[in-house]
Amino acid sequence: MTGAPGAARPEVHAASGKRLGASHPRQEGPTDLRLVPPALAAWATAALTLNAPAGWGVGVMAVALGLGVLLLWVRRLAWPRVSVAAVLLCVAAAAASAGLHGADLRRGPVPELARQYATATAEVELTSDPRLTRPRVIGDRTTRTAVLINAEVRRVQAGGAVAAVTRTPVLMVVDASEGSPWLRLLPSTRLRVNARLAPTLTGGDRTAAVLRVRGGTAPKVVESASAAQRFAGRLRAGLREATDGLPADARALLPGLVVGDTSRITPELDEAFKETDLAHTLAVSGSNLTIILVLLIGPPGTARLVERRGLAPRLGLSLRTTALCGGALTLAFVVVCRPDPSVLRAAACGAVVLLALATGRRRSLVPALATAVLLLVLFDPWLARSYGFVLSVLATGALLMLAPRWSAALRRRGVGPRWAEAVAAAAAAQAVCAPVVVVLSSRVSLVAVPCNLLAEVAVAPATVLGFAALATAPVAMPVAKVLAWCASWPAGWIADIARTGAALPGAGIDWPGSWAGAGLLALLTLAALLVGRRLWRHPWWCGVGALLLVLAVVQPPPLVRVIRGWPPPGWQLVMCDVGQGDAAVLAAGEGAGVVVDAGPDPELVDHCLRTLGITRIPLVVLTHFHADHVAGLPGVLRGRAVGAIETTGHEEPVEQAEFVRRQAAARGVPVTRAVAGERRRTGALSWEVLWPPPSPAPEPEGPNDASVTLLAEMAGMRVLLLGDLEPPAQRALLSSPAGGLLGGVDVLKVAHHGSAYQDPELIRGAAPRLALISAGEGNPYGHPAPGTVAALRAQGAAVLRTDEDGALAVVGEGGELRVAGD
Secondary structure, three states, X not given: XXXXXXXXXXXXXXXXXXXXXXXXXXXXOOOOOOOHHHHHHHHHHHHHHOOOOHHHHHHHHHHHHHHHHXXXXXXXXXXXXXXXXXXXXXXXXXXXXXXXXXXXXXXOOHHHHHHOOOEEEEEEEEOOOOEEOOOOEEOOEEOOOEEEEEEEEEEEEEOOOOOEEEEEEEEEEEEOOOOOXXXXXXXXXEEXXXXXXXXXXXXXXXXXXXEEEOOOOXXXXXXXXXXXHHHHHHHHHHHHHHOOOOOHXXXXXXXXXXXXXXXXXXXXXXXXXXXXXXXXXXXXXHXXXXXXXXXXXXXXXXXXXXXXXXXXXXXXXXHHHHHHHHHHHHHHHHHHOOOOHHHHHHHHHHHHHHHHHHHOOOOOHHHHHHHHHHHHHHHOXXXXXXXXXXXXXXXXXXXXXXXXXXXXXXXXXXXXXXHHHHHXXXXXXXXXXXXXXXXXXXXXXXXXXXXXXXXXXXXXXHHHHHHHHHHHOOOOHHHHHHHHHHHHHHHHHHHHHHHHHHHOOOOEEEOOOOHHHHHHHHXXXXXXXXXXXXXXXXXXXXXXXXXXXXXXXHOOHHHHHHHHOOOOOOEEEEEOOOOOOOOEEEEOOOOEEEEEOOOOOHHHHHHHHXXXXXXXXXXXXXXXXXXXXXXXXXXXXXXXXXXXXXXOOOOOOHHHHHHHHHHHHHOOOOEEEOOOOOEEEEOOEEEEEEEOOOOOOOXXXXXXXXXXXXXXXXXXXXXXXXXXXOHHHHHHHHHOHHHHHOOOOOEEEOHHHHOOOOOHHHHHHHOOOEEEEOXXXXXXXXXXXXXXXXXXXXXXXXXXXXXXXXOEEEEEEOOEEEEEEO
């Protein structure tokens, strides 16, 4: 080949960005997509035929198989018969596999017993780790916790019938709480249980029935777990022990990062990770395996070179031995992290990414991904309906197809290679996965890309150090504790990123959680990409767009106040909209407020306090321990300086009183008891406790009648907050020494969400100018009662309610009184 001096270098060298060109040039052809149609066809077939009648599955399999064989037999067709035949044969295989797996839900005696709600003795084999449910707030109570375990019924006997041998997947629900021996069981353990069977509430998953087991007794073990599961259990227990002395976030997060153990993740931390789209770090993913294998084989494109890197060449391992070690690591990863479908999916997707790192060739990666999808769907057709599987495949596909192109575009515009790759990977994965995530969360995160970029730098060191602690814990616990302590720094960084991102006022926007909403988001994402591609040529417009996005996420209070008019200047009292519950804020200076009750949801009360700009809380008053008043306490404490928590002396329900003490102790906040006659002041705000008296009279009939009642004064305004007092306590309050202070209040926080149980004399005596009612829209209790609203209005009060008017802010000074809604 000849050419003039100075002629243009080959494209592969010019694109390297180096003066001497690429040291290992590689020119690749177009992406090979031939295996993609068969994989997608098998995926769709499995998803559609799992619950189809057996005849439909057999028909689809027979027709697809016949047509496929016919196409391979007839060779005179000019069009791509082999490709179409491959698609049809994959459809036939997927229909056969899905039919066999779907039949597991219909065969045997278990489905019929479930339809009869029968009680039976069953021998079951556990197929997952036990997991403890989180209590939910229903009305003024929280639901009891339970242990959920996936299992297979191997033998069942009901009544006087002969025991039947079967193999039916079920979900076991055990009435148990934290610390239960049921939580220490390992997969592959066989138990004998007495349970009531019930059909599943929703179809479409791999559960034929629900087994309800009373948890009062210890589990009856028929056969211990396998040796592999016992070994994995010791490793996981060792990692938990090694992390026991770490800060709370690192202690909870590290086992999740390493082996997917999320048992210590608190609800607020879990919500922060979901809000920032970092939840994938709490589950075992392909990236975990990739990080460990890269440590073995070295960085991208060097595994097959003489100058290969990683630990393998330093240990003198040949390529073949390195491959065997990689396989052994993959097998150990699957065993330790449990061989359930999510881990198998992670191992397959991690192997695909490993292929990219080992070969440096992108052409071979899409066929490898398609092969992994095809084999996994044929092996376990239920993956075809798994959202986690969809997200894994989409994210991996985005990294293979979109990220390299976007990275190259960024490098052409002067962005450094490392930054270009990181930004392109995070943006591509977010763009492709967001429409699926919105179906699950009904929310679009605006901080996902920057949070993932900031967290990514800590994932690898936390994972590597965490696996090192996992491996050394059984033999050298002090060393494991040191390694876990080192891993706690990057793990804590990831948790801080999640909490900080989630705390931003505009971290996310609500979105329709349906497939129509997902389609709309996909179209808007595509439009944004097309517009952004044109705007990239105009730096000023890009800067303006970035500034607007930052303002939308950060939402500086002065700007928000100008645009939305919320919160109104000079607000004195805000009734937060927290659904069916109570949460009020009394202004106590710039950025400070006294919080009265916390509502049922930490996220709702936290959002209310953030919009008000509250960063300092001298006192939190919890009027009583019902869940609709205290369950949101973690949201009040989140990221704020809290002086103390004051509660009633009537500590019922006991579990909610213990919950408050645990939350306060975890953050070092003292808890005190409110007593009638107590007076306090902070800034221009002063208040007096009117109820309960030191010795309640009459004895409270329940937590409502022991509610802390406050009379607050600020800016010449008198506010009476009654908690959930009911008529007996209301009458006792009127006849108490504090009864003389109740007359002529400006604002009344109506007791018990405006229920029908009110004392007319108290309403007449208070004679409020404004009555505020906190109630949830469409609540099943009929709050507020029409009679209560009518009685208040008959006394001349203006009545406003959060279920209709949203959050309410009272503004006023002296005789002037004005209310603004959010």
